Amino acid sequence: xxxxxxxxxxxxxxxxxxxxxxxxxxxxxxxxxxxxxxxxxxxxxxxxxxxxxxxxxxxxxxxxxxxxxxxxxxxxxxxxxxxxxxxxxxxxxxxxxx
Numbered sequence: 001x002x003x004x005x006x007x008x009x010x011x012x013x014x015x016x017x018x019x020x021x022x023x024x025x026x027x028x029x030x031x032x033x034x035x036x037x038x039x040x041x042x043x044x045x046x047x048x049x050x051x052x053x054x055x056x057x058x059x060x061x062x063x064x065x066x067x068x069x070x071x072x073x074x075x076x077x078x079x080x081x082x083x084x085x086x087x088x089x090x091x092x093x094x095x096x097x098x
Contacts, residue, residue, distance in 0.1 A: 024043055025044055026042075027087070027098075028097070028098040029095045029097055030095050030096055031068050031071065031075060031094065032095045032096065034071040034073065036070040036071070037098060038066055042062055042064060044085075047062060048061075049062070051080070058082055058088045058089065059081060059083040060082075061080055061081070062077070062078075062079040062081060064076075065077075066095075073095075075094040075095040076094060077090070078090070078091040079091075
């Protein structure tokens with residue numbers, strides 16, 4: 001069954017807003033204020049940035065601002081990923097990486 005938002009996204013953007021599971025890098029964070037665990041989906045084709053800095057040993061950088069549903073605490077995630085999309089370094093403010 002297709003949700004209203006998926007239908008609306010397909011009409012507006014010409015494609016489904018859900019995507020295939022392989023299209024996303026998924027990670028979880030926990031809010032330090034309310035304890036909510038939030039699953040974050042980052043689209044590999046647009047959210048991951050190639051890292052060309054030779055001093056930092058990572059292939060990709062991901063910067064996300066995350067807002068849960070329980071409180072208004074904004075969580076800032078800055079992740080460095082290797083070529084296999086494993087987290088090399090993580091800086092998370094307002095919460096922590098799970």
